[in-house]
Amino acid sequence: MLRIIIADEQKSFRTVLRRSLESNLSGVVVEVSNPSDLINALRSPLKTDLVIVGSRLLPAGDPTYLAALKRAAGAVRLLLVVPHASADLFQDALSLGFHGLVLRRQRHEEMLEAIRTTLDGRLYAPDAILAVKPTAAAPAMRQPERGTRTFGLTLRQREVLALIGKGLSNREIAAALSIAEATVKIHVSAVIRMLGVRNRTEAALLAPTILKGQV
Template sequence: MPRIIIADEQRLFRAGLRKVLEEHLRGSVIVDVSNPLELIKGLQSPFKTDLVIVGSRLLPAGDPTYLGALKREAGAARLLLVVPQASADLFQDALSLGFHGLVVRRQREDEMLMAVRTILEGRLYAPSAILPVKPPDPAAPIRQAERGERSFGLTLRQREVLALIGKGLSNREIAVALSIAEATVKIHVSAVIRVLGVRNRTEAALLAPTMLKGKI
């Protein structure tokens, strides 16, 4: 049976999801951690991890270094992102960052279980809220993420986020301006940095005027 790590800052969420998985995936080994450092340590265990469920708030904003370390330690483990709200753009962002799907924090227990089973089976999972978006072929977006490429460029939401980064807004201010959750902004910022091939949001801000000329 699989070994699953649940990494999220909210204790009640971890406990609730752990109960569901232990009840329906009998024999599974479930580990729950509350911060980024504990997650890395959990992945360094001598026991093979099959699935990592990561709350978006645990990902440092605009810091591809931690995400890279997470993916290296995860190895062949599948990655499922937990977000406060979902959209087609956010789903694509998650895939571009190397995740194999996402779930909304308030999804029903049966949907959470379906997401876990789907990803453990080697397929991608998109929440019903953003369907009928058809998940891309599993190999293609992951290969793009490894190369740091997005052949279709920035999405509309990514351009909006980049424009506000260029104006010097913080993640919290961007969230207010776009009426989305701050945790969602963090994912978009990380995706923008990866798509542009820059090291941080400062370099992204410097590119913003050129990248967005006539686009927004």
């Protein structure tokens, strides 16, 4: 049975989201309204699968709290709720240990999709920030074409891409595949180049579509 924590200072947001989750997912939903209660809820002996955290709940500029949150969370999936989103904010969220972000104003169907995606071990970002505009230095992010889903990636590159899609760092990928971290860097660079994306974040977002049924 799933155990999901909704951590947000706004009661109405927590209540509406909890009711939606209870209607659509099988599990227990816990509400908390402040940072200390969130840490305590994560320290419960009961296994937690996902924490949905409102950005306003996080103490601004307090790396000590974020470190404590990550220690308490361990392998728990973390989803950040923000009022506005951008590609830069998404990358910042990943660097802080979150596995995706959602907009506070997103429709409930989209929120549920985000939660299911995150619980499934993948990264999630709203459609609004996936429409990356091309620049002179970086081409538009390519979409998989029928019959050419792998983009010519080797088996090892597909394995690396699958782990990028789960939010793993180069060091973690190296450990998972039993290869050198320097080798991982080479594969990551090749994957980014072959997919025509600008960074590993965009590669991670394309990974589920490209690798569907293959890795």
